[in-house]
Amino acid sequence: MREYMGNNNPKYSRTAKKHEQHHSSKNHNGPRKRPVRRPKKKMSLFSKILLGLALTALVCICSGATLFFMWAKDSPTLSEQRLASAGSTMIYDSDGNKIMSLGTENRSYVNGKDIPQKLKDAVTSIEDRRFYKHMGVDPFRIVAAALSNVSESSAGLQGGSTLDQQLIKLSFFSTKRSDQTFKRKAQEAWLALKLDKTYSKDQILTYYVNKVFMGYGCYGMQTAAKYYYGKTLDQLDIAQTALIAGIPNAPSQYNPYSNPTYAKARRDEVLNAMVTNDKISSQEAASAKNEDVKNGLLQSHQKQGTTENEKIADPYIKQVIEEVKDKGYDPYKGSLQIYTNLDMNVQKRLYEIANTDSYLSYPDDELQVASTVIDPKNGNVVAMIGGRKNGNVTFGLNRAVQTNRTNGSTAKPLMDYGPAIEYLSWATYKPIKDTKYIYPGTNIQLYDFDHKEKGTMTMRNALIQSRNIPAIRALEAVGITKSQAFIEKLGFKYKKTLEFQNGIGMPSSTLQNAAAYAAFANEGIYHKPQYINTIITADGESKKFASSGKQAMQPSTAYMITDMLKQVITEGTGTRASISGLYQAGKTGTNAYPSDIASKFPSSASMDSWFNGYTKHYSVSVWVGYDHQYENGNYLDRYSQSLASLFYKAAMTYLSQGKTNTDWSRPSNVYVKEVNGVRELYLAGSSSQTVKDEDGDSSSISSLETTSSVLSSTSSSSASEETPASSSESSSDNVSTSSSSSSATNSSPTSSTSSTGKTNTEQNGNPDNSDAGKTNP
Structure with missing residues (x-):
């Protein structure tokens, strides 16, 4: 019976084995045998690396998400008024009086129902192919843009920003490069998501079409169609539509008047994008590419809305715009408030002296004048005249800054x-x-x-x-x-x-x-010299400028x-x-x-x-x-x-x-000394009685009396x-x-010897006359 139980009862069997082992250790002089243990399985180096990367990624994602929502909560409030506004920059004089705005008066608004489908197709094809699929932010586009940046291939994309994000940037944020921080990008993305949730795709596209800067003071594509072609958007052919759609990316570079070569290249790029996006056929694109890029362009424009102050301050404003750009802002895309150092009263007086006969008599209208007034205490440019009898030319030749x-x-x-x-x-x-x-x-x-x-x-x-x-x-x-x-x-x-x-x-x-x-x-x-006192960006940030x-x-x-x-x-x-x-x-x-x-x-x-x-x-x-x-x-x-x-x-x-x-x-x-009845000056530490001429010869004061x-x-x-x-x-x-x-x-x-053998400084008449600056460094 015991044998049976020992063989079949697990409990008994384990106890018996334990007893036997104990007894054996007591009655034998040999070394104690330890039970054999199987070694634990070690994690490979590769597995550790993967785990580490996974944990790091998780931490980064959590941290990034936390930062994103912290930044997002400080975003501006989504406002239809801001979305629909022209987004033009306002320029003020030193007293805070408005001089002009860049483009507001030169704007033709187009309702969404009047935007032709071919323009919608052109804009979305070149700027945001997945516009109708994403929710305001396009992860696929961001990844594709990043890869194209690495491979230096544009792949037809214009960066990672969707049309929603571009509209948000134009409406709410500074376009200055240094302001494109991670925080701004996060807020831009957050508002783009809210924008896409609040408005329909057609509404968003309508806001965009009416807001973008198109060159020559034009805001909105309807305005541009009338400026460039004298037509409304629905009257343009495919080639003209593609040209209009391509301008916002770089209005100056893709200007068909001054840069027809670049304008054509951009237009053809839009046409290619439309083919890729299945919006037009290859045959339609080829036909449009054969059209002269200057076909239908107006040869002259009637400048409207120019105020008297704009005309008078034109040379000064031209330099203001250049200085704004030098500081990293885009005055045409930034919706800026620019406060200048211009004294409008002084500017008007300079203009009157140059352009009327009330002060001076000029021999003819071709004679030109340039003048600059500066405050010595701070370098502020108070006023500037770049010419006379210039009519209503906008941003024309400014002779006050030319150095020839x-x-x-x-x-x-x-x-x-x-x-x-x-x-x-x-x-x-x-x-x-x-x-x-x-x-x-x-x-x-x-x-x-x-x-x-x-x-x-x-x-x-x-x-x-x-x-x-x-x-x-x-x-x-x-x-x-x-x-x-x-x-x-x-x-x-x-x-x-x-x-x-x-x-x-x-x-x-x-x-x-x-x-x-x-x-x-x-x-x-x-x-x-400083033209600008303060710049206030679209998001309310104020930046003051001064010369130390x-x-x-x-x-x-x-x-x-x-x-x-x-x-x-x-x-x-x-x-x-x-x-x-x-x-x-x-x-x-x-x-x-x-x-x-x-x-x-x-x-x-x-x-x-x-x-x-x-x-x-x-x-x-x-x-x-x-x-x-x-x-x-x-x-x-x-x-x-x-x-x-x-x-x-x-x-x-x-x-x-x-x-x-x-x-x-x-x-x-500085010391004062009378020399032959003339009040003269000399510096402390230098001899007041004897000075050396340029050849090193000493000359006493008395020797100069005669x-x-x-x-x-x-x-x-x-x-x-x-x-x-x-x-x-x-x-x-x-x-x-x-x-x-x-x-x-x-x-x-x-x-500088002439054919007559006379040397370079012969002149009769005016003693204040010099042509010595022939060397043009």
């Missing part, structure tokens, strides 16, 4: 005498030789307007009389490298090294000159230059700009004709006339000349050469009304002669270039 004309002798304080004071500590009575001068490394002789040499004179008198030879001697003493470094801090940046002749004329604009002279007015502190200012020169340099330039206006070449009782400083400049074509014009004719002047409150630069200065009759006579000074005087008289009239304060390191007396007499004579408009201009900025070609090609002094 040299600024004549207005360059002398900037490139010659400013650096001499800054780097060499020259006193205002520093003796400089007005004697025969040959450009270094050449056999080219430099002349003044009168072909005379006046011996040794002080730096002050050389600047007051605007003598050329002393100016270039000052530049040579400083050196081109230091001089160019000096003007670079004042906003003149050139790609090549300047030449000595640029000391009496640099290629520059009124914008650059007004900003540079503003540093003289502001104790040597230079501010980069940099110390471009010592306050002592600015003061000493200003002190000399004050006399330019009171008794030198700038007497026509004189305003009784006003503390101001300034410099004249004109450019003569190259001597190889000078025979076509009167001996006293000039190509350009400049005046740069300033008070403590405003810096103003004025240019006067003809666009085509080499054509017969397009020259400045004696009176026309004075218009730059007279324009400045009219503008500064208005600008100074209601402003404090205070003189500049002398820095503590010369200084003669120069003072000459200066007074020049001033009295220059006051009448018909006088024989006896100041001396005048340099002409003997062998520049009539096409105004710039060359170095070494190539």
